[in-house]
Amino acid sequence: MNTNRFTGTLHLPGDESFEEACFGRVFNARRPFDRCPAAVLEAESEQDVVEGVRLAVERGWQVAVRSGGHSWATWSVRDEALLIDLGGFREMSYDATTGIVTATASVRGGDELNPYLGEFGRFFNGGHCPSVGIGGFLLQGGQGWNARGWGWAAESLAAVDVVTAEGESVRADERHHSDLFWAARGAGPGFFGVVTRFHLRTRPLPGHLAHSVHAYPLGLFDEVMTWLHGMHHTVSDLVEIVALTQTPPGHDEPLLLVTGVSMTDTPGQAAEALAPLHANPYADRALFRIEAQPTTLAEQLRGQRTANPEGHRYLVDNAWLTGPAEEVVPAIRKAFTEQPTPQTFTIWFSMAPLRELPDMAFSLQSEIYCATYVVHDSPERDGELRAWLDDAMARMRPVTVGQYLGDSDFTVRQLKFMGDEQWRRVQEIRAVRDPKGLFVGYLSTGAVSNTNHWEQ
Template identity: 40%
Template sequence: MIRRGDADYEQARLDAVWNARKPDRYPDAIVLAENGQQVAAAVRQARAEGQRVSVRSGGHSWVGNGVRDGGLLIDLSRLQEITVDPGARTVAVGPSAKGPALQQALAGHGLFFPTGHAPTVGIGGFILGGGYGWNSRHLGPACLSIRAIDVVLADGTLVHATDATHPDLLWAARGAGPGFFGIVTRFHLTAHPRPEAIVRTVHSYPVDLRDEVLAWSYDTLPALPTNVEFSAKVGFTPGLDTHTVSLTATAFCTPEHGAEALAVLEQAPFRDRAVRAVVGQQTTMDELYDVADRLNPAGLRWAVDGVWVEGPAEEILTAAAPVLDTIPDGNSFVLWMLWGHYPTRDDACWSTQAAAYLSPNAGWRDPDQDLARENWAHGLLAAVQHLSKGLQFSDNNLADRYDLGLSAENAERLEAVRAAYDPDGLFRSYMAPAESTTAYAAARR
């Protein structure tokens, strides 16, 4: 237990957020838990002292959702245990375990999991928010692979929850994001067969081809099998000194669909204008993580947002022009993730998706640029709002830009389930506008 005013408090507060841009929020105390029993004890103590509770697992939340003013922050960063049961094809994972460690533990058993795209992302926040990870277009969002959870409830009890024993709790854990009303100390997950190979094609084009490339990729998606992860990116590209529009297709090969599915990219009408191309290159998860790490490196100040969109490509791109036309210099880009649709399930509150995901990412160093970068990442999405199908919790927070993270029906049910499990509101939920990083940037100006 580290209390505000202790010598090591400020370092513990700063360490709880991966983003170099730390929020101006100060918990009364921080607990660095070693196991589930310590988490339960901390929750009971907070309840006895009338303190509200927030949680940090991997600390990769762009807005630092776990670091709130007042109350108790329970830091789970030491809960990184991974235990594989290859016979049952399951894996038990601590909330702060990272994707590379989980992939390495599974690889020797011929297994795989749709971990987060960045190597620094912890399982906890990622999977509770839905979990759009590697090969999720084929395997589904990671939350749908939750079999059970070990979770500390608002009364301070630690329970092993399954669909049979706590169906509403498992339903909420599959997609509620920062609105989940408990502290998961271990996830019990279904593991999946490892791809036979991973093959990647990347084309980078002059940025003046932007709309043509984005529209072509959007219209091409239905022709690709689901084991091909398909995206485009406009703006910063590691290794190039100018903004580009880049297409990336990664085939997680199965007996039914292999690298031949990538051939469609070579038929693009603008193919001869690529300034750089990697075609059908076999790769590894370590290499994919290295690429992602260079795109979102540590040590920068970050503002990220995103909106699910659907409709004619021309209509979407016209609406998104204010965002796409004003990408800042430096490590900034707009991700155009071609997702399609994955079937929703009655046992999961996860419910927000669309054909494409438009996500502004701003990375910078100078604190004087905070407000301008925040306004670009969040504010300009107002031009796309009429096409929005909702937001993704991993890249957004209702404090910065209000949108639906769940279907209206599931959001209503979530609040009813929360009232049953946490009637006194012990656990912090979604952040309010006054807590937004944009508001802090504006106040400092």
């Protein structure tokens, strides 16, 4: 095979480097060794991607893509497909006249993009964990910092550069190739092209970040969460509100942490924005309290990195929830109060009051996002822990409207992830843009139906 057409490296099965090329950049240590790509191309340029797509067409292979390697179910490693790994293709440039930053897909939102933008006093609402690649994150919607107030990260896309199934490189925005631009904001791993560059609208770096944490014993779970459920929509939209069960560093037991991070410009604004969270009627029973303390993005990112340590096995699931507190709180109780391993954590992420979404493929959300991350190190415990997680998620079913692609795995269960009209449109565009099914699409057992499995 002529590999001179690439500046990057092509790895073939049988090469000593092949396994490392397949799995070396995968975040989740629970790896799908039963899936085997046809080849892995470590692309270094847009031209490499074009040549990679053309090679796949010549060989009759499908194409899978990897940017940051953070998909929990390792969507990038697919049987008989050319895996185009964009990890070695890293570029960023900022245009101060438009406020738009252009970044290649493997750039990491917290580790690379925001430190770079900080030099210009600008910010992008990338993923919470600093090492998440912007590629997979943006394509599925992108629940970045303060998604509740600033919206989904994909809403800040101005344009994308895409290598199509025909091996052509095009720029897609509201006016050109608008079908691709529409789909790139929410189709996630079902997208039918390789995005090489994202053009992103940035915002001014907030002048003053502050945070509040109230830590409660799990015995107060029902009381505290019922209160939070009734009031979170009233808090300023400059506050990211997350309640989570976690064993914080220095503690032996999991605690319920009710947290707020405010993105304002002054300490006075921060104190005012966070004050409603301090008025918790159970505050005097908190084990510790931090209130409107100044923080930095770097400190918040360090906390995220500690919560999501590398090198461990993760089992993850999620649900969009709706309903009154008396239904939602008991439905999520197991996920929050019975942690099966010390590093396991469950988050309750406020999106209330819900903002209207622009016209894009991403189209399903609710007031509360709930996700559980089971973290462990014993392959022999995978089955037992999976059963625990499945049961915790099954209990949420009565109040579940669907799921977010970012924390999903269709090989385990399928839930609705976009509106019916949007789902129809994604399939119509795919039929035109990728009629032969060059791109691997959603990884699933069985056909993808965009339906909650219990409603089929």
